[in-house]
Amino acid sequence: xxxxxxxxxxxxxxxxxxxxxxxxxxxxxxxxxxxxxxxxxxxxxxxxxxxxxxxxxxxxxxxxxxxxxxxxxxxxxxxxxxxxxxxxxxxxxxxxxxxxxxxxxxxxxxxxxxxxxxxxxxxxxxxxxxxxxxxxxxxxxxxxxxxxxxxxxxxxxxxxxxxxxxxxxxxxxxxxxxxxxxxxxxxxxxxxxxxxxxxxxxxxxxxxxxxxxxxxxxxxxxxxxxxxxxxxxxxxxxxxxxxxxxxxxxxxxxxxxxxxxxxxxxxxxxxxxxxxxxxxxxxxxxxxxxxxxxxxxxxxxxxxxxxxxxxxxxxxxxxxxxxxxxxxxxxxxxxxxxxxxxxxxxxxxxxxxxxxxxxxxxxxx
Amino acid sequence: xxxxxxxxxxxxxxxxxxxxxxxxxxxxxxxxxxxxxxxxxxxxxxxxxxxxxxxxxxxxxxxxxxxxxxxxxxxxxxxxxxxxxxxxxxxxxxxxxxxxxxxxxxxxxxxxxxxxxxxxxxxxxxxxxxxxxxxxxxxxxxxxxxxxxxxxxxxxxxxxxxxxxxxxxxxxxxxxxxxxxxxxxxxxxxxxxxxxxxxxxxxxxxxxxxxxxxxxxxxxxxxxxxxxxxxxxxxxxxxxxxxxxxxxxxxxxxxxxxxxxxxxxxxxxxxxxxxxxxxxxxxxxxxxxxxxxxxxxxxxxxxxxxxxxxxxxxxxxxxxxxxxxxxxxxxxxxxxxxxxxxxxxxxxxxxxxxxxxxxxx
Amino acid sequence: xxxxxxxxxxxxxxxxxxxxxxxxxxxxxxxxxxxxxxxxxxxxxxxxxxxxxxxxxxxxxxxxxxxxxxxxxxxxxxxxxxxxxxxxxxxxxxxxxxxxxxxxxxxxxxxxxxxxxxxxxxxxxxxxxxxxxxxxxxxxxxxxxxxxxxxxxxxxxxxxxxxxxxxxxxxxxxxxxxxxxxxxxxxxxxxxxxxxxxxxxxxxxxxxxxxxxxxxxxxxxxxxxxxxxxxxxxxxxxxxx
Numbered sequence: 001x002x003x004x005x006x007x008x009x010x011x012x013x014x015x016x017x018x019x020x021x022x023x024x025x026x027x028x029x030x031x032x033x034x035x036x037x038x039x040x041x042x043x044x045x046x047x048x049x050x051x052x053x054x055x056x057x058x059x060x061x062x063x064x065x066x067x068x069x070x071x072x073x074x075x076x077x078x079x080x081x082x083x084x085x086x087x088x089x090x091x092x093x094x095x096x097x098x099x100x101x102x103x104x105x106x107x108x109x110x111x112x113x114x115x116x117x118x119x120x121x122x123x124x125x126x127x128x129x130x131x132x133x134x135x136x137x138x139x140x141x142x143x144x145x146x147x148x149x150x151x152x153x154x155x156x157x158x159x160x161x162x163x164x165x166x167x168x169x170x171x172x173x174x175x176x177x178x179x180x181x182x183x184x185x186x187x188x189x190x191x192x193x194x195x196x197x198x199x200x201x202x203x204x205x206x207x208x209x210x211x212x213x214x215x216x217x218x219x220x221x222x223x224x225x226x227x228x229x230x231x232x233x234x235x236x237x238x239x240x241x242x243x244x245x246x247x248x249x250x251x252x253x254x255x256x257x258x259x260x261x262x263x264x265x266x267x268x269x270x271x272x273x274x275x276x277x278x279x280x281x282x283x284x285x286x287x288x289x290x291x292x293x294x295x296x297x298x299x300x301x302x303x304x305x306x307x308x309x310x311x312x313x314x315x316x317x318x319x320x321x322x323x324x325x326x327x328x329x330x331x332x333x334x335x336x337x338x339x340x341x342x343x344x345x346x347x348x349x350x351x352x353x354x355x356x357x358x359x360x361x362x363x364x365x
Numbered sequence: 366x367x368x369x370x371x372x373x374x375x376x377x378x379x380x381x382x383x384x385x386x387x388x389x390x391x392x393x394x395x396x397x398x399x400x401x402x403x404x405x406x407x408x409x410x411x412x413x414x415x416x417x418x419x420x421x422x423x424x425x426x427x428x429x430x431x432x433x434x435x436x437x438x439x440x441x442x443x444x445x446x447x448x449x450x451x452x453x454x455x456x457x458x459x460x461x462x463x464x465x466x467x468x469x470x471x472x473x474x475x476x477x478x479x480x481x482x483x484x485x486x487x488x489x490x491x492x493x494x495x496x497x498x499x500x501x502x503x504x505x506x507x508x509x510x511x512x513x514x515x516x517x518x519x520x521x522x523x524x525x526x527x528x529x530x531x532x533x534x535x536x537x538x539x540x541x542x543x544x545x546x547x548x549x550x551x552x553x554x555x556x557x558x559x560x561x562x563x564x565x566x567x568x569x570x571x572x573x574x575x576x577x578x579x580x581x582x583x584x585x586x587x588x589x590x591x592x593x594x595x596x597x598x599x600x601x602x603x604x605x606x607x608x609x610x611x612x613x614x615x616x617x618x619x620x621x622x623x624x625x626x627x628x629x630x631x632x633x634x635x636x637x638x639x640x641x642x643x644x645x646x647x648x649x650x651x652x653x654x655x656x657x658x659x660x661x662x663x664x665x666x667x668x669x670x671x672x673x674x675x676x677x678x679x680x681x682x683x684x685x686x687x688x689x690x691x692x693x694x695x696x697x698x699x700x701x702x703x704x705x706x707x708x709x710x711x712x713x714x715x716x717x718x719x720x721x722x723x724x725x726x
Numbered sequence: 727x728x729x730x731x732x733x734x735x736x737x738x739x740x741x742x743x744x745x746x747x748x749x750x751x752x753x754x755x756x757x758x759x760x761x762x763x764x765x766x767x768x769x770x771x772x773x774x775x776x777x778x779x780x781x782x783x784x785x786x787x788x789x790x791x792x793x794x795x796x797x798x799x800x801x802x803x804x805x806x807x808x809x810x811x812x813x814x815x816x817x818x819x820x821x822x823x824x825x826x827x828x829x830x831x832x833x834x835x836x837x838x839x840x841x842x843x844x845x846x847x848x849x850x851x852x853x854x855x856x857x858x859x860x861x862x863x864x865x866x867x868x869x870x871x872x873x874x875x876x877x878x879x880x881x882x883x884x885x886x887x888x889x890x891x892x893x894x895x896x897x898x899x900x901x902x903x904x905x906x907x908x909x910x911x912x913x914x915x916x917x918x919x920x921x922x923x924x925x926x927x928x929x930x931x932x933x934x935x936x937x938x939x940x941x942x943x944x945x946x947x948x949x950x951x952x953x954x955x956x957x958x959x960x961x962x963x964x965x966x967x
Binding site for chain 1 (some may be wrong): 680690
């Protein structure tokens with residue numbers, strides 16, 4: 001029997017995180033025309049902040065409080081054991097610290113993501129188009145590999161990853177904690193949407209698009225294209241890092257409660273956001289939201305359902321097909337066909353970029 | 366001192382990267398698209414070739430253990446396979462790789478190009494095609510007929526490990542030492558050299574090659590002279606895919622060196638190195654990309670573990686791909702046409718002139 | 727040679743590139759064995775007209791007939807095989823290929839015997855090309871490049887030749903020679919469509935002419951008549967009258 005409540009929470013969480021991460025990409029690629037194929041690296045920043053920084057701070061406090069089985073060194077040396085102890089004995093009784101750490105992780109991720117975005121904007125001075133895309137992809141891969149195998153970042157068992165501190169344990173039962181994480185995801189997604197939408201009609205957003213459409217004209221008007229690109233990279237990347245935090249602390253998403261760096265890979269956090277953005281319509285936030293929503297429901301729903309009921313219904317096993325492989329295939333063929341069909345039939349997405357509104361956002365009803 | 370075994374592994378790996386890099390370059394030169402699906406051609410070829418291998422074994426009436434074993438467990442008892450099975454399987458891999466490439470060219474790229482898609486759009490469409498290929502591989506390995514054929518080869522999630530599969534007829538035993546050079550290492554080098562020579566002859570000595578080069582340089586003028594540029598490009602894609610198919614053939618025999626074959630490995634890991642090879646060598650140069658691929662392969666599997674790790678510690682080995690990625694970044698930033706264009710750069714020419722002058726004195 | 731019967735007919739052509747429209751409602755008849763001149767101001771659509779004839783542009787409406795056959799949807803490479811040739815204004819040789827490879831490409835669909843014969847003819851005409859046949863075409867001088875470009879077209883012995891601004895960038899004296907050469911080809915019976923910015927020079931040697939501006943036909947007639955129409959000359963062609 002499918003737990004419908006759980007299913008809905010899962011779908012909402014998926015949509016929430018992908019909405020933030022895709023909107024973040026939309027600022028860079030959609031608004032400003034920077035082909036960022038290294039998006040995943042900014043997202044991973046959020047995961048590292050939660051899995052590493054927050055865990056260290058919590059362990060430090062817990063060790064001071066004398067909670068058994070927790071040491072500062074243990075965070076990296078015996079990550080699973082230490083975090084289990086923290087999640088069972090420390091976080092449930094530390095609501096204020098949990099909330100403070102939550103705020104801390106959001107702020108630090110946004111700052112670090114922005115910093116990395118600024119660094120990544122430097123090569124955009126020299127390169128354009130596919131070359132820039134490949135360069136950012138290469139940098140992102142290099143950082144991912146470097147982070148994975150650096151014990152100070154990912155501990156001694158990089159393939160397993162870091163167990164995530166449960167910052168909602170104080171709410172109550174595991175179900176309630178998960179619900180709280182989902183609500184947090186939704187709040188963050190809504191905030192991101194409102195901010196990104198406001199950015200679209202703000203002078204900065206118009207400048208981004210001016211640089212995208214008519215670089216020379218923007219230059220001629222005395223706008224420093226380099227600074228505009230840099231700002232766009234900083235804003236988009238810090239938002240992506242925020243998405244990384246949201247993803248890491250949401251128990252429905254992070255593969256249980258583990259933020260393994262292998263999960264923060266280019267397929268899910270660079271290529272998928274690109275696909276979703278193109279599907280929705282580049283530079284169109286409403287389109288992106290619609291696309292993320294459709295894909296979230298269409299993807300998570302059947303595959304989640306699949307393993308319990310649809311397997312029997314489709315008689316997949318009797319046909320000689322492996323249910324796991326079939327589910328994987330379904331997911332890949334779905335997104336692959338979607339990309340190609342959208343590019344062929346609706347290259348500007350389900351909801352194309354809206355015309356610019358010139359009225360001040362504050363005066364709009 | 367570099368151990369013989371790691372040298373062989375490096376040579377094997379470098380050959381694979383090299384064979385795949387040249388395809389990235391060929392497809393970029395013709396359609397101006399970085400093809401993210403390219404390495405998956407090798408995977409598809411590999412899977413179909415594995416099926417063909419099993420069919421051959423049935424046809425040859427060999428019983429017992431076929432040199433395969435299940436992913437978990439299994440025995441190593443072996444029955445040698447006749448030579449022709451290897452040849453048949455190689456041809457299958459070659460053709461399948463080429464056909465998948467042609468399918469992408471005609472089903473995805475041409476229609477999109479006709480609708481006026483730009484480079485970035487096309488690049489993203491190759492991601493879409495790659496996803497579809499992954500899906501097909503997931504389905505393929507669970508199809509009833511592969512299962513029937515491979516009966517004892519499939520494991521629960523369909524992963525096939527060819528770790529014990531050898532190319533007996535090519536395995537070289539060096540008596541002075543105590544080691545054997547595995548046939549697949551020899552084969553890899555042969556494939557690479559044959560590809561270089563073959564492509565060189567094709568491009569310079571044949572009508573088709575001249576047509577390819579002309580269509581790449583100036584498609585409009587080629588059209589005006591009566592050349593069916595689309596078809597010439599499709600043939601180029603076939604060649605790129607077919608060479609990837611050869612790399613896929615090598616996957617079958619190289620599980621000791623690479624990861625076991627699944628729909629996502631080893632391709633997801635090596636694709637970044639393949640791109641590195643193509644870009645470092647020169648994205649517009651066929652010999653450059655073969656050399657670049659080989660270079661990247663050797664850096665990752667020979668330079669880092671063999672030379673760098675004794676100097677700075679074993680920890681560095683895990684970072685091998687970081688070096689490739691840095692090489693890509695530096696190439697794109699400072700020598701966008703890759704190492705192949707190095708002889709044309711001013712610094713290099715000044716350097717040569719200096720040496721010549723010194724030689725003259 | 728007696729000309730007159732049309733070899734190429736354009737009917738109500740609206741064309742451009744992709745969704746972009748450049749030419750509107752163009753009608754054009756090219757009589758066999760004559761030099762038809764297309765003149766007009768910069769950006770009028772002269773090159774697009776030639777591209778439309780050869781199938782390199784997107785046709786939105788209308789039809790192209792060649793030797794009585796509708797070829798509107800025929801791809802460019804097939805048109806080349808039907809006896810049409812097109813000398814592009816820019817990039818009209820393959821600079822990364824050797825001179826010999828350039829020439830081979832133009833004859834690759836002929837029987838080997840015939841190809842060799844025509845190649846010899848070219849070498850007789852331009853001995854310098856024979857000397858340089860194994861050299862990359864990109865290393866040729868400007869004049870040698872033009873020779874090569876002309877040779878490529880000649881090798882195909884076309885029934886219909888499209889020339890796009892052959893005098894662009896040439897000194898007046900050289901341009902005059904080129905026009906005379908085109909006139910001679912016309913006299914030998916070649917059918918030529920010549921798109922030219924240099925309206926005066928082109929109209930002087932042409933048989934028929936069309937004047938296009940803004941993607942539409944503004945005037946047509948005998949080349950000589952157009953040359954004498956002072957209103958047009960002043961308005962569209964920038965000629966001092």
